[in-house]
Amino acid sequence: MNPTLRRSCRMIVSTSAITALLVTAAASPAVLAVQPPTEASVSANAAAAPSTTAVGTLRNGAAWRAEVPAAWNGKLVLFAHGFRPGPANPAWDNGFAPTASELISRGYAVASSSYATTGWALGTAAQDQLGTLAAFEERFGDAQRVVVVGRSMGGLVTSLMAEIPDSGIDGAVSTCGLVGGGVSLNNYQLDAAYAATELLLPGRDVRLTGFTTPEQSAETIAALKSALTQAGESAAGRARLALVAALLNTPTALDGVDVDDPEALAAAQAQLVVDTLPTVIERRHTIVNAAGGDSGWTAGVDYARLLQPSAQRHVVEHMYAVAGLTLADDLSTLTANADIEPNVQGLEWMLQTSTPAGELQVPLLATHTVMDILAPVEFQEEYAETVRQAGRNSLFRQAFVDRAGHCNFTVAENIAAIEAMDQRLETGHWGSVATNSALQGAAESLKLDGAAFVEFRPDEFVNDRHWAGKS
Incomplete structure (x- = not known):
């Protein structure tokens, strides 16, 4: 064949x-x-x-x-x-x-x-x-x-x-x-978690980095699971889930899903986000402990520029239009509030050993x-x-x-x-x-x-x- x-x-x-x-x-x-x-x-x-x-x-x-x-x-x-x-x-x-x-x-x-x-x-x-x-x-x-x-x-x-x-x-x-290396692994997962908490749990102080034990991430995982599930119940939530899915590099080729139907695709991806994001956060402490600090960061990231070359951007734009939301506003919010800095020791270790x-x-x-x-x-x-x-x-x-x-x-x-x-x-x-x-x-x-x-x-x-x- x-x-x-x-x-x-x-x-x-x-x-x-x-x-x-x-x-x-x-x-x-x-x-x-x-x-x-x-x-x-x-x-x-x-x-x-x-x-x-x-x-x-x-x-x-x-x-x-x-x-x-x-x-x-x-x-x-x-x-x-x-x-x-x-x-x-x-x-x-x-x-x-x-x-x-x-x-x-x-x-x-x-x-x-x-x-x-x-x-x-x-x-x-x-x-x-x-x-x-x-x-x-x-x-x-x-x-x-x-x-x-x-x-x-x-x-x-x-x-x-x-x-x-x-x-x-x-x-x-x-x-x-x-x-892609350990630093990119940490950052793409962090981008998705950050967008989910910032847009679906506004005003909540949710810890996203620096976990050294599974127990430290348990509260974050519970909050994210609840927010991601509830988001699927509204047009605004579904739009923001589509953005989170794009940042998480969620797969797009799905059996039984018409790829020309962005709403069906976004719904399928949303379920994958719900299933995946808590899992990767649960394992984050092992990398932090090995590196001696968390190498992930959001500070200085322009999220509009980050999304621009994404192959999933058109789905995100469609879902925001359906919801009557302005994508640029949410991306500006993410960029303005992005203040997570890496642990320098952890970042250096990851660059030396895992990149x-x-x-x-x-x-x-x-x-x-x-x-x-x-x-x-x-x-x-x-x-x-x-x-x-x-x-x-x-x-x-x-x-x-x-x-x-x-x-x-x-x-x-x-x-x-x-x-x-x-x-x-x-x-x-x-x-x-x-x-x-x-x-x-x-x-x-x-x-x-x-x-x-x-x-x-x-x-x-x-x-x-x-x-x-x-x-």
């Missing part, structure tokens, strides 16, 4: 399905998305492939595990897991296990680490992965080729590893990565589902710009999967991406190996659990900014 051109205006999945995916993500943060494919969905010989298992612990307490098939082809896939709230912190990731089994059946060795800490583990995660690589090679000998693979937060870790000179890795595959510079040292292939609530696909637009500005675009390729959900890839899609990177390293050039059509063909030929690579261009990520200081 040849993938067809897919723009962000097409319909693909229902809001109820997306809500179910979000509930799963909240219930199982280690996976942060849908349940992974079962072992039954991969080839029968995968689970039975003979292998040697080795485990160990790095000096900082990070656990590692490796599996090496009896007929090892000399190639190692080093996997970086996503966000984990704790306390469980295993070296082996259950969400990646079906893909790992298939890789092992194909002769690859697979290794991974727990990282030294749970939560936002960017302070050590890249080095923990490299420490695992060193431990692996001490035990099994040097790998002929090392491909690092990561998902979600681990996709960011993998991208950062690809920027480390002389790291010992040869190529990288970042899947569903938070590649890609785009200075790739090895080839990197980034894959993303086209509709991702927890890591907006617009992150890929921002990351491509970062790589391009660093002058490393020749090392970079992106591919997209026509599916909803955070990290909701099939085993076949993962294997196709990893083997495309292997071919890139073998030949020394990309050729057509990482095009969406080539990846689709390769994934389908595996006869595993299907694939849906598609031509796609992500919209502008509008929430990126640089702190210039404001008192």
Whole structure:
């Protein structure tokens, strides 16, 4: 099947399905998305492939595990897991296990680490992965080729590893990565929360930053849930929900929703906001604690200018017109009252540990589902710009999967991406190996659990900014 051109205006999945995916993500943060494919969905010989298992612990307490098939082809896939709230912190990731089994059946060795800490583990995660690589090679000998693979937060870790000179890795595959970086992650979520509280809870003193415990955010979450739900009952509230949805980069391609009907689209997005915004606020304390302060800010942000390039602006404008409200007035209010400043220590830490510079040292292939609530696909637009500005675009390729959900890839899609990177390293050039059509063909030929690579261009990520200081 040849993938067809897919723009962000097409319909693909229902809001109820997306809500179910979000509930799963909240219930199982280690996976942060849908349940992974079962072992039954991969080839029968995968689970039975003979292998040697080795485990160990790095000096900082990070656990590692490796599996090496009896007929090892000399190639190692080093996997970086996503966000984990704790306390469980295993070296082996259950969400990646079906893909790992298939890789092992194909002769690859697979290794991974727990990282030294749970939560936002960017302070050590890249080095923990490299420490695992060193431990692996001490035990099994040097790998002929090392491909690092990561998902979600681990996709960011993998991208950062690809920027480390002389790291010992040869190529990288970042899947569903938070590649916009930790600062942008904090700011786009803060923009939405700030707009919701400012416009739906005027005059209320609602805390939005600096949470260090879940309990500190509980009152904010309760207030936001109530305000967001009540907003849907009036035209003015629905208009303001549309603005919040745009700032949150809420998906627009929804099954059963006519994209030419902005009111239907806004209603569907509003439900996604209600389901998503409290969840991301609930996890904010883990990033604050890791960084030693909250890196997010609104001070100095011109919200009219921020919304201007948004692909969702026309929906917002329509909803404001229906409500008889003036969008410019609300945007002016947001800009005038924006006074949240970042914690300087927290911001510096996030810039140093959690923000890609785009200075790739090895080839990197980034894959993303086209509709991702927890890591907006617009992150890929921002990351491509970062790589391009660093002058490393020749090392970079992106591919997209026509599916909803955070990290909701099939085993076949993962294997196709990893083997495309292997071919890139073998030949020394990309050729057509990482095009969406080539990846689709390769994934389908595996006869595993299907694939849906598609031509796609992500919209502008509008929430990126640089702190210039404001008192």
